[in-house]
Amino acid sequence: MHMPALDDSIQFVKGIGPKKAALFQKLQIHTLRDALETYPRDYEDRTRITRIADIQTEDKYAIRAVVGTEPRVNRIRKGMTLVKCTIFDDSGSLAVTFFNNPYAAALLHVGQEYLFYGRVQGYGRGRTLISPQAEKLSADASHPGRIVPVYPLTAGLTQRDLARVTEAALAAVPGDWPDPLPEVLRAKYRLPDAADALAAIHRPQTAEDVSQARRRMVFEELFLLCCGLQQLRERRRADPGIPFVSHGLDAFFDILPFAPTGAQRRAIREIAADCASGRPMNRLVQGDVGAGKTVVAAALCVLAAQNGWQSAFMAPTEILAAQHAETLAPLLAQLGITVTLLTGSMSAAQKRSALAAVESGAAQVVVGTHALIQQSVAFHRLGAVIADEQHRFGVAQRAALSAKGSAPHVLVMSATPIPRTLALILYGDLDVSVLDEIPPGRRPVETYAVGENMRRRITAFIDKQIAAGGQAYVVCPLVEEGELNLKSAEQHAKDLQATLPHRRVAVLHGRMKNAEKEQVMRDFAAARYDILVATTVIEVGVDVPNANLMVVEDADRFGLSQLHQLRGRVGRGSRQSYCVFFGADKGQTARERLKILCRTGDGFEIARADLAQRGPGDFFGRRQHGLPALHVADPIADLALMQSAREEAEALLAADPALHGYPLLRDRVQRMFREENGEAFN
Incomplete structure (x- = not known):
């Protein structure tokens, strides 16, 4: 008799077979070993048995009860059946309803005791136990409950199928x-x-x-x-790196229009030391909104140029790349360093000219988007790579850009303030510098959390700011189907346009083509619109100094760090800036969360509060590309x-x-x- 081994296919497990095995493949489960490494996503604690009279709230319960009435099958409409019965224990009775499960009627017998587990909905006399699991109990079952694992599923598979396969896998685990x-x-x-x-x-x-x-x-x-x-x-x-000899960065500091902060100087010193070490630098600079990461990147470009090497500066969008080029070109020109922009939407002639300058080395600093990674781009001597907004670039993309040179120095920038320990893990292969000071002269953004009763006053405030020469962002959350009470960007833009017909309103959302999005942002930056109604596609980095008002609809639907990033879109010019969060009337939790943002502008403090409040969960959205997936660990919890x-x-x-x-x-x-x-x- 064949003893099952962990590398056996699961199709030979009793009750599975080839058809179900094909469904298991969707869960990446091919062998018993795969099943062993597919952990439950949750557990149902059926050891805590609740008396019917003690059920207080809508929740999941384990109930030990006897079936009191014959289960009746009702066919409501074609393809839809309800099975109803009543169960009771020594404290009271409870209605039970099964949806689309006529077999339940055949399994339950009047007078028999079962352990039921499921969700109770409704209150008082209208309380109903919905589609519970039912386990028949023997007369001597003193404490029948158990802890039941809940596995990830795909259409066509049940928890019982997963339990069968994991049972077989556990049986195949050798003693040693x-x-x-x-x-x-x-x-x-x-x-x-x-x-x-x-x-x-x-x-x-x-x-x-x-x-x-x-x-x-x-x-x-x-x-x-x-x-x-x-x-x-x-x-x-x-690995051997390109040694950059520092000729002193005094000349660089002299051309800056402001004195750099202590944190900027420290990060620049760390970069210079890395580049002089003879090993390739791999460093993350993380800094809060407005902490001046671009200055740190510019210092690396100067170091590279002083040593006869080119720098590639990669931004997530064309408009951001153009802004970086516009900022860096006049600054670095004072030191005789040329900056060239290379993006996908340039004309063929512009592209040819830029590519030639990159290949000949005439372009000392090349700013662009992912277009910099394309095969057609050949660098003369690439010595430094800068990736802005790291969470948009994975490890693989950094590697592709690095491969354009021979082990160039890599600097990665992120505006997502996260605890240093977490950064060291999530950005695994990078050393970390933190910019924890805001440059002098930046006025804090006045922040308010309001309820719907302030709607008319806020609309009047938007109008007033535009009349004074400013511009406003209005951000709506991404709307999921069926969430009719949330603001959709398109509908909200129409409503605003109707309320303020004398103002120019533009809309920006994720379903628009990239070229359309870029055009709308360019037009807003050029003040061709007064109000930009958008989903969070504006979150990253775009600099419109004239925009001084940020209004966020349904702010209770966003994470605190995300709201802080959105607030960072204003306060970039000389004008006093304001941020208004709607959602303070959505309950005490929402109000307390939004108060944190009104109280502080420190992104690291906000990130800590975000971690504490959200606990485990989607803090980073998509996982870092290129780092191994974590199956059980949660980087935050x-x-x-x-x-x-x-x-x-x-x-x-x-x-x-x-x-x-x-x-x-x-x-x-x-x-x-x-x-x-x-x-x-x-």
């Missing part, structure tokens, strides 16, 4: 299951061993089992990630474990850089990075 975590770390952090953690994550007996197993899985995942990133960083450091994992990885690799003494750990790290990047990690 290897553990990649060194024993000394397991003891230090009191972590269960690998086999016990796997059993507990898939078939926990108690909530504490889940907590301990998850902690072990999270630590392991972060530890593997940190080991791999540390090895990448060390390998980079071993698990920040403390992440710090420990990083310190332990650094200590272990300092003693054994190639992990010769830990072959299993080395294999797992290689596999983790190979799966993500599709290439050998060695």
